[in-house]
Amino acid sequence: MIVDEVVIYLKAGRGGEPSNSSLRLSSRRIIGGGGDGGKGGDIILKASRHLYDLNKFLINKNFKAQDGKPGGSNNKKGKNAEDLILNVPIGTIIRDIEGNFIFDLKEDNQEFIAAKGGSGGIGNFKKTYTIEPQDGEEKKIILDYRIPNDLAIVGLPNVGKTSLFNKLTNKSYKVADHPFTTKFCVWANMRIDFYDFVILDTPPIKLNSENKFLKHLLRSKIILFLSSEHLNYKNDFLAIKKEILKFDPELLKNKKVFYLLTKADKISKIEDKNIILVSVEDNKGIDYLKEKVFKFLSR
Ligand SMILES: Nc1nc2c(ncn2[C@@H]2O[C@H](COP(=O)(O)OP(=O)(O)OP(=O)(O)O)[C@@H](O)[C@H]2O)c(=O)[nH]1
Numbered sequence: 494m495i496v497d498e499v500v501i502y503l504k505a506g507r508g509g510e511p512s513n514s515s516l517r518l519s520s521r522r523i524i525g526g527g528g529d530g531g532k533g534g535d536i537i538l539k540a541s542r543h544l545y546d547l548n549k550f551l552i553n554k555n556f557k558a559q560d561g562k563p564g565g566s567n568n569k570k571g572k573n574a575e576d577l578i579l580n581v582p583i584g585t586i587i588r589d590i591e592g593n594f595i596f597d598l599k600e601d602n603q604e605f606i607a608a609k610g611g612s613g614g615i616g617n618f619k620k621t622y623t624i625e626p627q628d629g630e631e632k633k634i635i636l637d638y639r640i641p642n643d644l645a646i647v648g649l650p651n652v653g654k655t656s657l658f659n660k661l662t663n664k665s666y667k668v669a670d671h672p673f674t675t676k677f678c679v680w681a682n683m684r685i686d687f688y689d690f691v692i693l694d695t696p697p698i699k700l701n702s703e704n705k706f707l708k709h710l711l712r713s714k715i716i717l718f719l720s721s722e723h724l725n726y727k728n729d730f731l732a733i734k735k736e737i738l739k740f741d742p743e744l745l746k747n748k749k750v751f752y753l754l755t756k757a758d759k760i761s762k763i764e765d766k767n768i769i770l771v772s773v774e775d776n777k778g779i780d781y782l783k784e785k786v787f788k789f790l791s792r
């Protein structure tokens with residue numbers, strides 16, 4: 494099971510305390526000599542290609558960066574605290590607790606300051622007063638992981654999604670002659686002509702239901718709509734489209750959709766130019782599909 498959404502609590506570091514001390518310049522001259530406090534540590538979220546879900550945040554959800562060090566006498570500045578860096582998988586969207594978008598960490602090593610450390614207090618060097626340090630920002634945020642992928646397979650239950658996924662990736666995920674076999678999204682590389690593309694298999698779409706896994710279509714460039722209804726496939730495709738649009742209309746924007754009729758070993762041909770016939774039993778249409786995918790993705 495992949496963990497694709499978590500709420501975490503962040504507390505950036507407070508600035509260091511200022512020093513309030515005296516500095517003797519001569520037997521008659523004494524001035525303020527206190528140094529400034531150091532800056533509190535930021536909490537930075539950083540995209541890492543070594544992580545593939547948000548599982549690690551189930552163990553620890555609370556993060557605190559260190560406070561800045563206090564200033565010293567003789568105008569000695571306190572040390573800035575080190576930033577706290579939290580690695581997240583590439584493809585993690587940061588949201589506020591109401592779900593509003595804040596930032597999308599799409600590329601390896603990309604960083605975002607999620608909570609800013611407070612500035613250090615100002616010491617009384619050459620002054621008669623000090624200024625208090627600032628607290629670090631405190632935040633509760635949502636990490637919303639959207640699996641990076643080039644193409645995704647979607648469809649109603651039992652239409653042959655995982656069978657096609659296995660065929661295209663040489664994997665052997667569970668296939669069964671009953672609906673709802675696939676419970677979670679899985680993804681793997683599909684190699685075509687020395688190029689690797691990431692393909693996503695999804696659980697079946699349930700009609701009139703939330704289908705939360707559809708959020709992983711956000712980054713797909715191609716979506717394969719699958720039906721095994723050799724007569725009523727148009728109804729299936731309409732139902733798939735309706736469920737996706739209901740979940741989030743953005744998911745179909747600027748996407749290429751290929752319409753696939755599966756289990757084509759059971760029929761001879763079909764008079765519909767918009768449909769690609771495929772069968773994992775006799776390999777019908779598999780090379781043609783790969784060619785179309787390759788043409789589109791390697792443009
Ligand atoms: N004849 C034939 N049967 C197929 C083909 N592809 C899949 N099947 C069969 O259809 C059934 C469902 O296949 P799956 O790949 O598990 O279908 P799915 O859409 O992933 O199913 P869910 O994960 O439950 O939604 C299995 O019994 C497969 O053997 C095909 O090309 N031809």
Ligand SMILES: [Mg+2]
Binds near residue numbers: 654656674696
């Ligand atoms: Mg499946």
